[in-house]
Amino acid sequence: MLFIALQVYAALSIQLGGVLAVALKPYDSLAGLSRDEVDAFANGVKVVGAQPVPPPIKDTSLKLVNDALHPWRPLSPGDQRGPCPGLNTLASHGWLPRSGVATPAQIMDAVQNGFNMAWSTALVITYAAFLVDGNPLTNLMSIGGSSRLTGPSPPAPAVVGGLSRHGTFEGDASMTRSDAFLGDNHSFNETLFQQLVAISNAVGGGKYNVSAAAEVRFQRFQDSVARNPTFDFSNPRFATAFGETIFPMAFFIDGRDKSLALDLEVMRGFFQDSRMPVDFHRRDGAFDGGGTEFDLIFNSHDYFPGFNNGSVNNFVADPFFLGTQTVAACALYEKFVNTTVELYPSPSGVLRDALNKNLDNFFLGFADQCTQIKPFP
Numbered sequence: 001m002l003f004i005a006l007q008v009y010a011a012l013s014i015q016l017g018g019v020l021a022v023a024l025k026p027y028d029s030l031a032g033l034s035r036d037e038v039d040a041f042a043n044g045v046k047v048v049g050a051q052p053v054p055p056p057i058k059d060t061s062l063k064l065v066n067d068a069l070h071p072w073r074p075l076s077p078g079d080q081r082g083p084c085p086g087l088n089t090l091a092s093h094g095w096l097p098r099s100g101v102a103t104p105a106q107i108m109d110a111v112q113n114g115f116n117m118a119w120s121t122a123l124v125i126t127y128a129a130f131l132v133d134g135n136p137l138t139n140l141m142s143i144g145g146s147s148r149l150t151g152p153s154p155p156a157p158a159v160v161g162g163l164s165r166h167g168t169f170e171g172d173a174s175m176t177r178s179d180a181f182l183g184d185n186h187s188f189n190e191t192l193f194q195q196l197v198a199i200s201n202a203v204g205g206g207k208y209n210v211s212a213a214a215e216v217r218f219q220r221f222q223d224s225v226a227r228n229p230t231f232d233f234s235n236p237r238f239a240t241a242f243g244e245t246i247f248p249m250a251f252f253i254d255g256r257d258k259s260l261a262l263d264l265e266v267m268r269g270f271f272q273d274s275r276m277p278v279d280f281h282r283r284d285g286a287f288d289g290g291g292t293e294f295d296l297i298f299n300s301h302d303y304f305p306g307f308n309n310g311s312v313n314n315f316v317a318d319p320f321f322l323g324t325q326t327v328a329a330c331a332l333y334e335k336f337v338n339t340t341v342e343l344y345p346s347p348s349g350v351l352r353d354a355l356n357k358n359l360d361n362f363f364l365g366f367a368d369q370c371t372q373i374k375p376f377p
């Protein structure tokens with residue numbers, strides 16, 4: 001999602017003093033842990049560290065992807081699913097590990113092979129999310145989050161990683177997921193989906209098309225302004241929110257159908273059940289996120305990055321992004337680096353090595369236009 005906006009508008013156990021103090025899963029985030037805790041964690045897991053970015057796939061043609069090797073299967077106990085219908089679907093069809101716990105390389109391969117997302121787009125989104133929600137030592141990230149099935153969370157200030165974690169990558173005003181302040185931020189929400197259906201019926205001819213997407217985006221923005229005093233529509237959420245409204249049209253319409261209008265029951269299948277339709281073919285050619293649809297949705301209303309300033313209906317601009325008006329790529333890059341530093345104030349050893357390598361990987365998506373920031377020399 002992020003890359004769309006970037007282009008268009010220049011994320012076992014710990015022994016403490018011999019006492020089992022914290023239970024962490026191998027894919028839990030290490031953010032907030034002390035050096036001793038990280039070292040103890042590193043001693044208890046297989047340390048993989050950061051790995052090289054996988055190359056782009058060669059064949060980006062139209063292809064059957066709901067095939068015999070990738071059948072939909074229901075969840076098994078402990079499987080993780082989260083706020084992203086794309087990754088949820090890839091996991092439920094086995095393009096990603098069905099557990100919902102994956103490496104960045106597995107995610108990049110899956111979004112390219114399963115949906116034909118462009119390599120560069122996949123790179124930026126995957127590493128942005130991994131830096132702030134993944135585990136740098138095991139090189140694993142949950143596409144969901146902690147639940148009773150993942151075991152007890154580590155104590156504060158450590159945080160459990162995964163894409164369901166609010167505020168690092170996951171944000172407000174999602175189409176089919178509630179704001180975290182208002183409820184469950186990662187599960188399909190029928191009320192929100194019915195609002196999307198109503199809008200699609202009113203302006204989209206009964207389908208989710210660009211007109212419907214523009215009004216869904218605006219309605220979700222207005223709803224959060226009116227009901228969520230903590231509403232945050234600053235970057236990176238600002239950037240991702242617009243891209244996400246395009247993704248259903250770009251990736252969830254069968255590649256043989258050129259209508260750019262998504263059937264609402266097919267949409268429900270992806271968003272609610274993590275399920276591709278029978279005989280589903282991925283799009284023909286990689287999609288990098290740009291295009292007139294994005295412009296149309298973005299320009300359909302008067303948006304700027306900001307947040308509710310402590311109360312509802314009190315939306316103000318974010319000074320960090322003032323002057324850039326929308327989404328400057330380098331400012332967004334800097335924002336994710338800053339968040340990584342906030343999560344890992346003074347990393348050392350294998351943790352620092354892994355963070356540095358993943359920061360390098362992330363920077364590949366900006367190397368043509370931004371100056372690299374190296375926070376952990």
Ligand code: HEM
Binds near residue numbers: 084086174248
């Ligand atoms: C490349 C790796 C990806 C990562 C790390 C990722 C992560 C996320 C996250 C964290 C969200 C929640 C954002 C929010 O609403 O607050 C999200 C939403 C979304 N993602 Fe992904 N995603 C990825 C790829 C994809 C792909 C390939 C698709 C489509 C095939 C997709 C479609 C969507 C859509 C439609 C939403 C919006 C859901 C809603 O608003 O109800 N994503 N993604």
